[in-house]
Amino acid sequence: MAEGISGSEFTLDSIRKALIRQEDVIVFSLIERARFPMNSALYNPRLDLVPGFSGPLVDFIVKETEAVQAKAGRYVNPEENPFFPDNLPPSMIPNHNYSQVLHPGGASININKAIWDMYLNQLLPLFVDAGDDGNYASTAASDLICLQALSRRIHYGKFVAEIKFRDAPNDYEPPIRAKDTDVLMKLLTDERVEKMVKKRVEKKADVFGQDVNASNNADIKRYKVDPSVVARLYDEWVIPLTKLVEVEYLIRRLD
Numbered sequence: 001m002a003e004g005i006s007g008s009e010f011t012l013d014s015i016r017k018a019l020i021r022q023e024d025v026i027v028f029s030l031i032e033r034a035r036f037p038m039n040s041a042l043y044n045p046r047l048d049l050v051p052g053f054s055g056p057l058v059d060f061i062v063k064e065t066e067a068v069q070a071k072a073g074r075y076v077n078p079e080e081n082p083f084f085p086d087n088l089p090p091s092m093i094p095n096h097n098y099s100q101v102l103h104p105g106g107a108s109i110n111i112n113k114a115i116w117d118m119y120l121n122q123l124l125p126l127f128v129d130a131g132d133d134g135n136y137a138s139t140a141a142s143d144l145i146c147l148q149a150l151s152r153r154i155h156y157g158k159f160v161a162e163i164k165f166r167d168a169p170n171d172y173e174p175p176i177r178a179k180d181t182d183v184l185m186k187l188l189t190d191e192r193v194e195k196m197v198k199k200r201v202e203k204k205a206d207v208f209g210q211d212v213n214a215s216n217n218a219d220i221k222r223y224k225v226d227p228s229v230v231a232r233l234y235d236e237w238v239i240p241l242t243k244l245v246e247v248e249y250l251i252r253r254l255d
């Protein structure tokens with residue numbers, strides 16, 4: 001299991017380290033997706049490109065990929081949430097013993113629909129060029145890597161919330177019982193950490209995404225993904241959605 005959750009080392013610090021590591025994956029996955037143009041035919045619900053399947057080609061590719069991964073046990077891992085959870089086949093492999101640190105109510109939280117809409121409708125147009133190069137399958141594979149990385153990071157809010165609850169049950173229990181989401185949101189918010197996260201991801205996009213030039217006269221930096229887009233991704237979507245997952249988790253924590 002990923003760093004931060006494996007039994008003995010379940011602390012806010014170790015979970016934050018896991019979130020920091022996931023930033024690298026998110027930034028690199030966006031850089032990979034930026035190799036392809038928009039390829040909007042992939043997302044068009046009116047182009048029935050696959051005989052017998054009605055819906056956008058990206059849905060077809062993601063559904064089929066998730067089905068294979070489900071059979072290989074991907075969604076038995078409490079860190080993973082599918083984008084198309086209906087009718088997923090069960091795992092065919094022997095169960096791995098994932099440490100069960102979450103409250104059982106956490107399993108029902110899946111906000112992938114919101115992540116999908118944000119990614120396709122708001123984020124993609126900010127960092128890919130217009131155009132169509134016909135590489136639909138590769139583009140969709142890239143999209144899925146981005147989506148899964150974002151989904152894993154945002155749903156990590158369940159683990160963050162669990163540790164915050166365990167660290168201060170007396171603070172959290174009254175607003176949980178009162179179902180007071182505003183108080184819960186205030187309790188779990190750490191503005192200093194949020195500022196640091198946004199600054200760090202912008203820097204990572206700057207370092208990882210620069211076009212590297214062998215000559216020294218690179219006065220003008222060119223980026224594969226604009227660092228300000230990555231900062232905005234975290235500011236407008238990743239952090240708010242992680243907090244939404246945290247609140248959703250806490251509300252169920254005493255059920």
Ligand SMILES: O=C(O)C(=O)C[C@]1(C(=O)O)C=C[C@@H](O)C=C1
Nearest residue numbers: 160189190191193194197239242
């Ligand atoms: O690190 C935490 O304490 C978190 O809850 C995670 C996170 C984030 O999404 O980065 C969300 C809320 C906090 O205000 C700070 C950071």
